[in-house]
Amino acid sequence: MNILAIVSVVVTAVSAQQGQAVRLSFPDETGIQSAVIHWQGKTIPYLHVGSDWVTVIGVDLDMKPGNYSGEIRVMKNGAIEPQKIPITVKAVKFPIERLQVADEFVQLSPENTERALREQKDIDAIHNKISGEALWHDSFISPIPGGVGSNFGKRRVFNGESRNPHGGADLKATVGTPVHSTNRGRVVLAKNLFFTGNTVIVDHGLGIYTLYAHLSRIDVEQDAIVEREQVIGLAGATGRVTGPHLHWGARVQNTRVDPFSLVNLGK
Numbered sequence: 001m002n003i004l005a006i007v008s009v010v011v012t013a014v015s016a017q018q019g020q021a022v023r024l025s026f027p028d029e030t031g032i033q034s035a036v037i038h039w040q041g042k043t044i045p046y047l048h049v050g051s052d053w054v055t056v057i058g059v060d061l062d063m064k065p066g067n068y069s070g071e072i073r074v075m076k077n078g079a080i081e082p083q084k085i086p087i088t089v090k091a092v093k094f095p096i097e098r099l100q101v102a103d104e105f106v107q108l109s110p111e112n113t114e115r116a117l118r119e120q121k122d123i124d125a126i127h128n129k130i131s132g133e134a135l136w137h138d139s140f141i142s143p144i145p146g147g148v149g150s151n152f153g154k155r156r157v158f159n160g161e162s163r164n165p166h167g168g169a170d171l172k173a174t175v176g177t178p179v180h181s182t183n184r185g186r187v188v189l190a191k192n193l194f195f196t197g198n199t200v201i202v203d204h205g206l207g208i209y210t211l212y213a214h215l216s217r218i219d220v221e222q223d224a225i226v227e228r229e230q231v232i233g234l235a236g237a238t239g240r241v242t243g244p245h246l247h248w249g250a251r252v253q254n255t256r257v258d259p260f261s262l263v264n265l266g267k
Helices: 003-010 110-127 259-263
Strands: 014-017 020-027 032-039 042-045 047-049 052-059 066-076 079-090 096-099 155-158 168-172 178-180 185-193 197-205 208-218 231-235 245-252 255-257
Touching: 014 020, 020 259, 032 052, 042 052, 052 245, 052 255, 110 185, 110 197, 168 259, 185 208, 197 231, 208 259, 245 259, 255 259
Parallel strands: 014 079, 096 155
Antiparallel strands: 020 052, 032 042, 032 066, 047 052, 066 079, 168 245, 178 231, 185 197, 197 208, 208 231, 208 245, 245 255
16 A cells, blocks of 8 residues: 555544644554654654654644644655645633632732743743653543543633633532642653642643642652543642642643543543
8 A cells, every 4th residue: 555545544534622632643664764743833743653654733722713634744665745634623612610719819919910921931832842752651530530520611700800711620618628640751850830839740742731639739740651540639628729729730732621521531
């Protein structure tokens, strides 16, 4: 089979919702050396997993619904043939949530404004990096066994002022509830931040990051490898919160996706 036939398997049309992580795959064949997909200005590698080549891309929660395309490049026997993959993004109706928090987290002082902007710049630098390897082997799990969250993407109004949509899922938890890493990865941040309080970010590879916020205690250090289900801290109420809970976020190539869409990817 020539490279064009190989790629014809890859370019099956994909349908995804706003705020979703999407698994893409095509079957392995003798002579295939590597593959990447160019999607929304990012280059994401495929990984050879068993009898398939697999990758994961992200669709941001604010991405405009419509028809898009990515470009897949499969290298076989030293030759590369780029092909388009149609990707349809479907709209999701996100609700509005009104919250009351301490005024210091809405009307920021100059010092807190500077701190928040500095921290956001550091976090963006982390999320924009795409590691070329997947550090996980099993499916993603909820960081709190049996935990559910339904407020991803909510348009949030704090003390009457509109703010960015909610980029994660809030899981119910009392102070001290163990928080588990959703999958194997490398800790790239473990410290207190202005808005999210005690925060841990784990890099799982392929540009997939999970965030665990408002912790009462952090139990891991930066650069450590954490295993799936490993306790990385305890739930709490640090940072901008209305009460104890776990804010669990996910970024895929710096797109905001529902972390439960990672759980639904399977292996």
